[in-house]
Amino acid sequence: MxxxxxxxxxxxxxxxxxxxxxxxxxxxxxxxxxxxxxxxxxxxxxxxxxxxxxxxxxxxxxxxxxxxxxxxxxxxxxxxxxxxxxxxxxxxxxxxxxxxxxxxxxxxxxxxxxxxxxxxxxxxxxxxxxxxxxxxxxxxxxxxxxxxxxxxxxxxxxxxxxxxLPERGKLFPDACTSLHSERFLVSEQIRISLFRVLPSEIAAATAVQIEEFSIRDEKRYVRANLHVARHSNKGVVIGRRGAMLQNIADIASKGASRLIERPLYLDLWVKVRESWPENHDDLIEFGYVF
Ligand SMILES: Nc1nc2c(ncn2[C@@H]2O[C@H](COP(=O)(O)OP(=O)(O)O)[C@@H](O)[C@H]2O)c(=O)[nH]1
Ligand SMILES: [Mg+2]
Missing domain, CATH: 3.40.50.300 (P-loop containing nucleotide triphosphate hydrolases)
Structure with missing residues (x-):
């Protein structure tokens, strides 16, 4: 051998x-x-x-x-x-x-x-x-x-x-891009797209929570909630006739398609969780503190 x-x-x-x-x-x-x-x-x-x-x-x-x-x-x-x-x-x-x-x-x-x-x-x-x-x-x-x-x-x-670095051989299979799950990588791509298109203070106060991560028609189907911290941010994230939300989904899908194995369908919903960055339970739920 x-x-x-x-x-x-x-x-x-x-x-x-x-x-x-x-x-x-x-x-x-x-x-x-x-x-x-x-x-x-x-x-x-x-x-x-x-x-x-x-x-x-x-x-x-x-x-x-x-x-x-x-x-x-x-x-x-x-x-x-x-x-x-x-x-x-x-x-x-x-x-x-x-x-x-x-x-x-x-x-x-x-x-x-x-x-x-x-x-x-x-x-x-x-x-x-x-x-x-x-x-x-x-x-x-x-x-x-x-x-x-x-x-x-x-x-x-x-x-x-x-x-x-020591000489010790391969640690991961060739196709492995991250130690994180595809679910986590997709949620980070959604966060990247928020920062790309929204004012930074609104992007930073928008939590991404993936509700469904399944396969439908051979595609990766992801339903995610974008939790904004103020009611007035909701309209900004959705944009005129949903244009901003579509833009966020397009950028995130493009980024994620380089990291995950299947084509992606992203279904984004905007919800209001008033002042969540100041609420400890919300921070735990959204993965900001442990
Ligand atoms: N001009 C310039 N900008 C940089 C450099 N490194 C990072 N940036 C920018 O500085 C900002 C903060 O960088 P980031 O990587 O998010 O910092 P982090 O908080 O340490 O992760 C981003 O807008 C980056 O594009 C650099 O070497 N030169
Ligand atoms: Mg950083």
Whole structure:
């Protein structure tokens, strides 16, 4: 019997403060639009996994909510590598943050790759200065500056990550795109489409709850409720003659069709759950807290 081929593989968590570019980074590293990346706090609610596979390597990237919002110590201690995003437009503030320093010290057993983001705000000659500033301030394994939306530094970051991963063989089947269920991935695609077409504050205050996830006529049939937090938001989400809701469904279906195995039929309904973001039971029901 031949031994299974050994490739570099493992788990990489992406951590950092709110809006430091974690979700944009996981989407760029995995070449998939799996998680919403928007300039609005709280877009990422729970850890989201995304698997990047090639012939020679396999990486499960895990996007996480901002450090001040949620910290799953067990998650960070069980991954092979942590990529820590630091917004380079406020690098000193990031490096001095007690939250960040305590995170680094609690995870010092792990390889941590420091990833200054938003480097497109600065000319290339200044990028070395970020590396110097970080290296004077913390113990580090590697520092790789990136701009995820424009792809700068992404290939190099992937190479550095692979260097730190063990050779252990495949962890997942080739077709596997995420550790999450198709149901969860579809609900995230609906959330991505909300942020794409609605004002951010309305998108962030709209919870997606999937009520039915079945097969009808060989298609994946998904009925989902969009719970808005105010009555006045309902009309905005539905739009004139349902145009906005149709737009949301079209964008979500397009995104989801790249991640799930069958064609998708999305049936979206808008409901009002007054002030749900302030209600603990509603937050539990919608998957925002556990
Ligand atoms: N110009 C620029 N924008 C970025 C960069 N990284 C992320 N963004 C944008 O910044 C916003 C917040 O990014 P996001 O990935 O959601 O941050 P997160 O809260 O850490 O997950 C989004 O609008 C991203 O498109 C970057 O390197 N350069
Ligand atoms: Mg995020």
């Amino acid at each position: 031949t031994e299974p081929a050994r490739i570099r593989s493992g788990y990489v968590a992406i951590a950092g403060s709110a809006n430091s570019g974690k979700s944009a980074l996981i989407n760029a590293l995995s070449c998939r639009n799996i998680t919403p990346s928007y300039n609005y706090k709280g877009t990422t609610r729970v850890p989201i996994s995304c698997i990047y596979s090639t012939e020679s390597d396999q990486v499960c990237f895990i996007d996480t909510p901002p450090l001040n919002y949620y910290e799953d110590e067990q998650l960070f201690s069980s991954v092979d590598i942590i990529c820590l995003t630091l917004n380079s437009t406020g690098l000193s503030t990031e490096l001095e943050s007690p939250l960040l320093r305590s995170f680094i010290s609690r995870n010092r057993e792990h390889p941590i790759i420091f990833v200054p983001t938003f480097i497109d705000y600065f000319p290339a000659e200044l990028h070395g200065a970020f590396t110097n500033q970080i290296s004077m301030s913390v113990n580090y394994q590697e520092i790789v500056p990136v701009c995820a939306p424009c792809g700068q530094g992404i290939t190099r970051l992937r190479e550095v990550i692979l260097k730190y």
